[in-house]
Amino acid sequence: MTSELKSETARRNGAKSKGPITPEGRQASAGSNLKHGLLSESVVLEGESIERFDALHDEIFALVEPEGPIETSFAENMVMCRWRQMRLWVLESAAVNHEMRKQAPAHQNEDDPTRAALAHRALIDETRSLEVLNRYETRFDRQFNRAIQQLHELQTRRKKSDFADEPKPEEF
Numbered sequence: 001m002t003s004e005l006k007s008e009t010a011r012r013n014g015a016k017s018k019g020p021i022t023p024e025g026r027q028a029s030a031g032s033n034l035k036h037g038l039l040s041e042s043v044v045l046e047g048e049s050i051e052r053f054d055a056l057h058d059e060i061f062a063l064v065e066p067e068g069p070i071e072t073s074f075a076e077n078m079v080m081c082r083w084r085q086m087r088l089w090v091l092e093s094a095a096v097n098h099e100m101r102k103q104a105p106a107h108q109n110e111d112d113p114t115r116a117a118l119a120h121r122a123l124i125d126e127t128r129s130l131e132v133l134n135r136y137e138t139r140f141d142r143q144f145n146r147a148i149q150q151l152h153e154l155q156t157r158r159k160k161s162d163f164a165d166e167p168k169p170e171e172f
Contacts (some may be wrong), residue, residue: 009063030083045087053083064151067158074151081144088137092130099123 044053057079059081066075099119123130 015089039076039079042108043083048087056083056086064148064155066151067155071151071154071158074147074154077147078151081140081147084142085137085144086172088140092133095123095133096120097131 003153007148039057040053042052044050060079060082061075064071064073064075095121098113099122103118103122105113108120110118120130
């Protein structure tokens with residue numbers, strides 16, 4: 001998950017915010033809950049925690065501070081990829097635990113690490129399910145990193161453009 005330092009930084013940065021100032025900003029902010037809700041409805045499955053999804057969403061948005069629809073879409077992509085990656089970790093654990101329970105009678109004298117290794121081997125050899133989960137995890141990681149890079153490039157261009165619009169010292 002996210003490191004404690006990142007979480008603390010996001011909280012501090014969020015505490016500095018005085019909220020939207022312009023009418024456009026207030027209007028965008030007023031609709032953010034609606035957009036947020038639609039995102040969680042399309043990504044969070046039954047049995048998963050909407051509160052955990054919302055916390056992940058809020059933490060990433062506080063960290064990257066997107067402006068405008070394109071930056072917001074990159075941030076949403078990051079949230080979705082991270083959420084799905086976390087889901088895959090749960091699925092992998094569930095698959096291994098299930099296989100360990102299935103094999104328990106045959107391997108009851110083995111220690112837990114050995115039973116886990118045998119369960120992994122069975123899942124890899126017989127079902128290839130762990131291979132598929134690994135491929136999806138890699139895909140989501142790549143998408144997450146690509147979204148970070150694209151968002152960073154866009155924000156860098158925007159900030160350079162904002163700086164270019166500022167009056168030069170000799171114009172005062």
